[in-house]
Amino acid sequence: MLFEDALEEYMYHCQAKGFTPKTMKNKRQEYKQLRIYLKEKRGIQNLESITVHDLRSYVRLKQKDGLQPQSIVSMFKMIRAFFSWCEKEEYLVENIAKKVELPKVPKKVLNGFTVKEVQAMIDAFSYKNYIETRNKAIIAMLADCGLRAMEIRGVLSENVRETSILVNGKGNKERVVFISPVLKRILIKYERIKKEYFHDTKTTDNYFLSYTGTGISHVALDNIIKKAGKRAGIEGKRISPHTFRHFYAVQCLVSGNIDVYSLSRLLGHSDISVTQTYLRTMNDEQLLDKAVSSSPLMNL
Structure with missing residues (x-):
C-alpha cells in the first residue's frame, strides 16, 4: 500500500x-x-x-x-x-x-502571573466604550475560567448562562465552566454596552465580537492580551492566553478548594497527567502556602 x-x-x-x-x-x-x-x-x-x-x-x-x-x-x-x-x-x-525514542523535555517552571498583575490587567481597561469593555471582559474571563484561546474566541452568546458557560473545547468536546459573582458583574456591564453598540447591526453568534460584529481573530485576541500586559507594566513574562490558563490552574490548586481530577475536567484535559504538570510549575512560595494550609497540626 x-x-x-x-x-x-x-x-x-x-x-x-x-x-x-x-x-x-x-x-x-x-x-x-x-x-x-x-x-x-x-x-x-x-x-x-x-x-x-x-x-x-x-x-x-x-x-x-x-x-x-x-x-x-x-x-x-x-x-x-x-x-x-x-x-x-x-x-x-x-x-x-x-x-522510537524521543528527546527528554526539560521541566521548566513557568514564571506565571501574580494576583496583583492579573488585577492590574483587568483594571487596564475601562467601561468608557464597547472595545474597552469587551477587552476587560475577555481578560477577566481568561483569568476566572482558564479557557484556551480558541475556546474564548468560539464562545457563543447562547452558551453564556446565568452562572456557567458551555465551552466547545479540543476535539469538539463540550464542558461547563462556572462564572463567579465578580466575573458576572463585568459580563453584565459588557452585555449591556454590547447591546447598545450593535443595536442596529447584524452580528455573528459569538459572545465576543470585533467592532464590525464578527468573531475576533487569533491575532486580535493576542493583541488584546499584549495591550493589557503593556498597560499594566508587566515585563519579563509571557503575556498569552496560556499564561492566564496557568494562573487559573495554580490559583485553584493553591486555594486547596479543588482536587486535581476536578481541575482536569474544568480545564478540558483528556488526561489527568496533563493537569498534573501544573503542580510542577508552582513556585516555592506557592508550595509553602499550600503546605501550611494543609498542615495536619494547623488544622487541629
Missing part, C-alpha cells in the same frame, strides 16, 4: 472524528514533511517499507535542524497517532512509531 494513500485515508478519518481546522492543518503539514523525507532521502513510497530506523532518522534530522525537544515530541505524537491507526486498520502488524 502506498504511504500517500494511507495518509489520505487517515486524514478523512480525522476529519470524520471532528478535529479542528487548526489540528488538521498541523497534521497535513507534518505528514507532508514526513512523506517528502521518506521519498527523497530514504527512497520509500510504500507504507510496509517504513522501518523504525527510518523514523528514528527523521527525528534526528529534526534535532539537527534545531527543533526544540517539546516541538519534536508534539510533532511525533501526530506520527504515532497515524501508525496507531494503521495498526488498528490492519495495514501494519504493529505500531513501529512506539519504538
